[in-house]
Amino acid sequence: LSDGPLKGRHVLVTSGPTHEPIDPVRYIANRSSGAQGTAIAAALRDLGARVTFVTGPAVVPPPDGVQVVRVETARAMLEAVEAALPADAAVMAAAVADWRVAEEFSSKIKKVAGAAAPSLSFAENPDILKSVAQSIDRRPRLVVGFAAETDDVLAHAQAKRARKGCDWIVANDVSPGTGIMGGAENAVTLITAAGAEPWPRLPKDEVARRLAIRIAEALG
Numbered sequence: 447l448s449d450g451p452l453k454g455r456h457v458l459v460t461s462g463p464t465h466e467p468i469d470p471v472r473y474i475a476n477r478s479s480g481a482q483g484t485a486i487a488a489a490l491r492d493l494g495a496r497v498t499f500v501t502g503p504a505v506v507p508p509p510d511g512v513q514v515v516r517v518e519t520a521r522a523m524l525e526a527v528e529a530a531l532p533a534d535a536a537v538m539a540a541a542v543a544d545w546r547v548a549e550e551f552s553s554k555i556k557k558v559a560g561a562a563a564p565s566l567s568f569a570e571n572p573d574i575l576k577s578v579a580q581s582i583d584r585r586p587r588l589v590v591g592f593a594a595e596t597d598d599v600l601a602h603a604q605a606k607r608a609r610k611g612c613d614w615i616v617a618n619d620v621s622p623g624t625g626i627m628g629g630a631e632n633a634v635t636l637i638t639a640a641g642a643e644p645w646p647r648l649p650k651d652e653v654a655r656r657l658a659i660r661i662a663e664a665l666g
């Protein structure tokens with residue numbers, strides 16, 4: 447561990463998408479690459495933190511020098527997060543699926559000539575950020591959530607901060623055309639109790655570095 451302002455601190459980072467199984471060979475996923483979460487974990491490590499990195503099946507490989515916990519589903523991510531607590535700070539960058547298939551088929555759904563197409567019903571997944579931020583006995587001192595929105599980014603992000611009970615929200619516009627989802631750059635607004643701070647469009651590594659510095663300052 448490097449000697450930095452986060453030496454002796456434990457920071458939990460979630461990253462990547464989740465995969466929600468339909469049957470043994472099929473799943474529902476989203477376009478998260480894991481790039482921003484991975485960069486944040488690396489930046490926290492570079493400031494000396496001990497990092498637990500709970501990741502769904504991401505495109506980008508996890509950074510060196512962090513404790514990697516690989517999961518597939520939202521439910522497994524919640525379990526891994528709970529097992530990793532206590533932490534001084536938690537940064538929830540994962541794109542967790544809001545819903546899972548209510549009843550996973552135990553064998554492959556077969557296409558039968560002439561038969562109707564199957565239909566799926568969904569169940570709500572646990573909200574990991576909310577459960578960590580509202581934990582009574584093991585709430586990290588600083589809980590940071592993300593808000594990837596396509597419309598009314600600021601209003602939605604501010605409402606989300608209140609609803610989830612987290613300290614900060616890193617808000618970004620993931621509309622098609624911004625090139626942010628899966629891209630190398632990010633344009634975020636940091637929302638804290640003090641207000642909204644727009645950051646310039648920066649490489650994801652630089653967003654991560656600035657966020658890690660702010661986390662170090664907040665933890666003192």
Ligand code: C5P
Pocket residue numbers: 460520538539540541542543544571572573574575576590591592593594606
């Ligand atoms: O509610 P929404 O998905 O927009 O909130 C985004 C934030 O909440 C992100 O920080 C994400 O990691 C977190 N989240 C979570 N568990 C969920 C849904 C979102 O931790 N089930």
